[in-house]
Amino acid sequence: MRQAALTAAQSSSLTMLLHDVRRVAGVDLTVGTLMAADTDHFVIDRLVGVTTEGLRNLRVAVGAGLGGKAMLLAKPVQVQDYCHAGGITHDYDAAVRREQIRAAFAVPVRVPQGPRGVIWGALRHEHVFGDRVIGDVMTVVRALERDLAEDLALNRRLEYLRAAAGGTRGDGRAAGDPVASVAERRRLVGICSELVHIASTTDGHQRQQIDALVRRLTDEALGDAARVGLTAREREVIGEVAHGATNQEIAAKLGIGAETVKSSLTSSMRKLGVSNRAALVAAALCQETRCAACAPHSGGTCR
Known part of the structure; x- marks a missing residue:
């Protein structure tokens, strides 16, 4: 697996995004990652509001768990009670239980011909996230996608200049x-x-x-x-x-x-x-x- 190599600006943007998602969604914690476009796994490497190390560096397959399903379907998904939810695999329940996560949502981050990733938000009690909350989170994530796309366009121009x-x-x-x-x-x-x-x-x-x-x-x-x-x-x-x-x-x-x-x-x-x-x-x-x-x-x- 090849994890995305983030610039300092991209890393800072991702961390700020997690804080913004935590605020607009009113959740206890947010975690996320970006990865290269041609990989089938990703590693959670940005965490805000966690109380344990259970989720840090967790290796997640596309299609597995809540985040893997969001990435596979290319749309947000949520569960009311993670460890008892149907429709997702439970490969990562041990890490989820360690952090005492119950309700959670996952939103994919996608940039054409560039990095992709997932942002998770979670509560330590059962809950159903309304459409308004998910919509607010999507708005924040779309802003990150635009920033990443602009950064990629600039990097392509720099490559042209390096060649010349x-x-x-x-x-x-x-x-x-x-x-x-x-x-x-x-x-x-x-x-x-x-x-x-x-x-x-x-x-x-x-x-x-x-x-x-x-x-x-x-x-x-x-x-x-x-x-x-x-x-x-x-x-x-x-x-x-x-x-x-x-x-x-x-x-x-x-x-x-x-x-x-x-x-x-x-x-x-x-x-x-x-x-x-x-x-x-x-x-x-x-x-x-x-x-x-x-x-x-x-x-x-x-x-």
Whole structure:
């Protein structure tokens, strides 16, 4: 079995979710886990409100017990009294009794082509959870699913950037291979501007990853931008724009006036045929892509 490798942000989100579910459902305890999409077991590794260690690291099969049934059916399920309930297997009754669990519900967490998991809520007395409670829990879980989906989309964009920045493709070929690299870089042109924006709004390790990868890509692109007549100063200013600097910050760093920065950007945009800062960075990447594409047919010189 391969348990999902959670980032620090995902781990924090899952723990916060358990606290939210406990609050909105009014239950004594909540537990949960996320796992890789291609596994048939999962391990309970997040617990809130427990009084024993009976549920910690419990290995549950998809289809078994309450959580396994929720995962198999892809919908919430509940029992009024766990150890005496019909319709579920009782492989885990010993751990459930140790925690004195009676009423419980389980809600699956599903993300297309990504991790999946289960969230449980439980009371230490018999109870039937109403549709309103289950609906409130589902609302909270759906928010986590959206966060995970967005995180996966961002990670896919980072993988594209890693490939174009000289890493290794998923199929094992070097990203620097001209045939593969040109195709990948053409796809990257459309998302480079978006990533520059994401980097300005993202905190922590992902911000650092995006900044570093965009820097490597744009530095490489700007080396070819001279072929369209950009001056050294214009390339330098575009490089700072790619890293998210404002005109004032660029002026201070380069020791020039803010009006000089503005004039340089205006000139660069005119030469590259774009009208805004994000497009300027993407245009530099696009120019680099065209140069890479025509180099095999022109002895390394753009026509």
